[in-house]
Amino acid sequence: MSGKWPTRYRNYCVQPLHFRDIGQIAALERRVFPEPMSWKQIWRKYRSPHTVYLVVKDHGRIVAFFGFEVIDQYAHVLANVTHPDYRRQGLAAFVLTAAEPLARDRGAKAFLGEVRLSNTPQLRVLETIGWHVVTEIPAFFGNGETAHIVMRIFS
Numbered sequence: 441m442s443g444k445w446p447t448r449y450r451n452y453c454v455q456p457l458h459f460r461d462i463g464q465i466a467a468l469e470r471r472v473f474p475e476p477m478s479w480k481q482i483w484r485k486y487r488s489p490h491t492v493y494l495v496v497k498d499h500g501r502i503v504a505f506f507g508f509e510v511i512d513q514y515a516h517v518l519a520n521v522t523h524p525d526y527r528r529q530g531l532a533a534f535v536l537t538a539a540e541p542l543a544r545d546r547g548a549k550a551f552l553g554e555v556r557l558s559n560t561p562q563l564r565v566l567e568t569i570g571w572h573v574v575t576e577i578p579a580f581f582g583n584g585e586t587a588h589i590v591m592r593i594f595s
């Protein structure tokens with residue numbers, strides 16, 4: 441399925457990000473992140489040819505998304521979120537895995553991301569799908585929290 445855009449996960453519909461959906465992404469970011477990206481920041485990423493957002497919808501409602509941008513050989517993680525009402529259904533594992541061939545097609549050799557030390561759920565998800573913590577950067581986040589630097593090297 442190399443490079444093929446997925447269309448469904450369970451009963452949900454999978455799409456690229458559309459302009460009209462940026463508001464929903466921004467609202468989810470505000471709901472779950474201490475330092476969310478604003479509508480305008482997401483819009484700028486949306487317009488960039490280097491950015492991909494994979495969006496999962498349940499009848500028009502965004503239930504999960506994963507955004508990344510390809511910079512040289514790396515696909516840098518912008519964010520992945522699963523709506524609180526839709527967790528533990530494998531949605532995060534799905535979006536992160538389904539995005540891998542899309543990133544590879546754009547020339548990336550690996551995903552690279554930063555995860556807060558306190559974010560056990562995300563670290564567990566990544567562990568289950570073959571990502572690795574490669575190092576830590578103290579005081580990486582705005583609130584002084586340490587980041588785990590995580591990678592998934594494509595095979």
Ligand SMILES: CC(C)(COP(=O)(O)OP(=O)(O)OC[C@H]1O[C@@H](n2cnc3c(N)ncnc32)[C@H](O)[C@@H]1OP(=O)(O)O)[C@@H](O)C(=O)NCCC(=O)NCCS
Pocket residue numbers: 472518519520521522523526527528529530531532533534555559560561562564565566568
């Ligand atoms: C982290 C997050 C994306 C996980 O989303 P999710 O769709 O619920 O994750 P999945 O259902 O794909 O989980 C896959 C596996 O990861 C592990 N896992 C996921 N959430 C977990 C939790 N809260 N506690 C322990 N293990 C967890 C489990 O092994 C799970 O498999 P299982 O349900 O069969 O046991 C979600 O909690 C979230 O949106 N958090 C806020 C935003 C965030 O922190 N994003 C990441 C940083 S960019």
